[in-house]
Amino acid sequence: MTSIDLINKAPAGTKLWLLHCGDLEVDAAFFMRMGGVSTHSNPNPDHVRRKLVLIVALIEHPTEGLILFETGAGKDYPEVWGAPMNDIFARVDYSPDQELDAQIAKTGHNIKDVKAVIMGHLHVDHAGGLEHFFGTDVPIYVHEDELKHAFCSVATGSDLGVYLPHYLKFNLNWQTFSGDFLELAPGVNIRHAPGHTPGLCIMQVNMPESGTWIFTTDQYHVHENYEASHPQGWLARDHDDWVRSNQMIHMLAKRTNAKLVFGHDKECFDSYKIAPYSYQ
Secondary structure, eight states, X not given: OOHHHHHOOOOTTOEEEEEEEEEEEEEGGGTSTTTTOOOSSOSSOOOOEEEEEEEEEEEEETTTEEEEXXXXXXXXXXXXXXXXXXXXXXXXXXXXXXXXXXXXXXXXXXGGXXXXXXXXXXXXXXXXXXXXXXXXXXXXXXXXXXXXXXXXXXXXXXXXXXXXXXXXXXXXXXXXXXXXXXXXETTEEEEEOOSSSXXXXXXXXXXXXXXXXXXXXXXXXXXXXXXTTOOOSTTOSOHHHHHHHHHHHHHHHHHHTOEEEOSSBHHHHHTSOOTTOOBO
């Protein structure tokens, strides 16, 4: 391990919860390169549809309070997204207890007690829940490249749809950082991993008992992206950046023997215990 991996451990008493904030059904070609592509010998391949999960993490830190990693899609997101987004990324199996505030309540906390939010990236299915923090002083940590790209995408329409003006507001307490690494709190690290978006960041949490966790957000939508170093399908933005970030994460995971939580992988998510259960 590097020196920073050895000393940067969350203090005793830190807790981590995995929150289930909804389910989507999506054509696999969006996140699996060459998925459903026709060939001369198979001009009409089957189109695989796959169930995905909206994942949020909550950390109770002894010195920093409650830290939220991403926010899910937000309330009433099918209506907010509108057509065709709400048809392409269809909500399924909805239950009111999947709302962000209800999921946080399962941990014994109130969403109003959140002291900081870390955004891995600002696509609609990860940042819609920022609506809960409009007009508050809760800091929203995001890479400078991501915030610039998101606002520019909405302003120019260049990537409108995956970014929406609904939650990209000036009344949020945006806190940007630049560079490859930010230690937000003892044991809580943010690492720049561009590719899916220019400013995407993963979160590394070095828990005192359960060890290192890496939340990849959509650097990897599903476990196949990671396990086979299988670049994303239609949702990737920069292939070369993705490959470099992929190498960094593989090396980090090996060095720290990390548990990985992929952006939307239901199989991976179901292998862990979710709120109200906590990891320490």
